[in-house]
Amino acid sequence: MSATLRVLQKDLLIEWRSRSRTVALLSFAYTILLIFAFAVGPDSAALKLHAGAYLWLGLLLSSTLLLDRTMRIEFEAGAMEKLMLVPVPATGIFYGKAVANLIQLCIVGAFSVPLVFIVCDATMVEPFGWLAATVFLGAAGLAAPGTMYSAMIARLSGKQLLLPLMLFPLVVPVIVAAVKATSLTMLGDPMNQIGSWLTLLACFNLVYWSLCGVLFGRVVEA
């Protein structure tokens, strides 16, 4: 646990020192959301109906930039080898980095939600807590496998192309569940389905976070 916290502190310090890149990440997410809104046009009903999907596509595409960077800082100057020789346990490295990515994805989500409400003319029908839980669980479902895959491909050429190719198929269930839950919070949930979708998201997270934590050591040692 202490190794996880120390890696988390390190990653957050690096992100704080290079916060211009965080601003660039937010700008990228905003640009994607605006492009979706402009592409659909002034059809308010269609925008409102698909607001959840736009939010999660924006988050998914932004996550590739974030996740690519998370391992680049470890491998570009050999810092990962230094971490292994400290030695920091591989599980500590994984969970520290994955939590740092989760926090940053939640920040991107928190800044993206108001824009989605504005450009899609969306409203909250269900309590806001459901949407916050969806953003958190959906971001967690992207952060764990994304951290794992970015480590797997960090030393390969063409990694910026490989990451989405490998990550996107794996997180399809997460995106589907997150879009459903988000849409229900915005459009209303007469059948009380939000809880089921969030449970599904929690189950995916349980599998991803435990499996990736176990496999990460093999990946970095290889």
Add this chain to the structure above:
Amino acid sequence: MRAMDTLVQASNLGRRFGRRWAVARLDLSIQRGERLLIIGPNGCGKTTLLRVMSTLLSPHQGSIEWFGGKHGTRENIGMMGHDPGIYEDLSAADNLHVFAKLSGAGTEEISGLLSTVGLDERTDPVARYSAGMRRRLALALLLQKQPQLALLDEPFAQMDPGGIAQVSSAIQALPGAVVIASHQVQHAAPLCTRAILMDQGQIRWTGPATSAESAWHALHEERGEL
């Protein structure tokens, strides 16, 4: 020689990349407090040998034992490789703070370490440093760790004369055994007691570090490169 004085014992060691053996059938032992110089032409296996000794690469042949087979190998090994192993967005002091916290070490010595390697006045991110300054920061990280076994790959690369002098005195301050792989024999040999000459993944010559340069010349002459 007592077994506990042997820090590294490699027997019939081999490591290949694809079909090419970078290190092959190599026997080597390193004693506590020893200063070993590894020389040899490009591609002779120096870096691979250092990386196997650092535990970052596993051998494909033979065996290697650290510290008499005791546990806790990695915490007693320090490596200064081709890559400095630093975070580019952080300053030199930040890097030392980060690794001190990760290893649970104190942070009191950081300013002293920075002045030892001549980086005490730099507060900007490492991304703005020259290659030589990055290597000096890597050496500061090694000094911070105080390993029983320090492995240095080309520590004088990209250094100006002032940097070479600082690095030399910093290497002398390292407490444990030191293994230096370097082409710059004139700078590295005075810091070492024993030298090995590698060629094609094997040890071709072993002797005192003072004779390393002549062995190096002899290999060049044999290859018709002089």
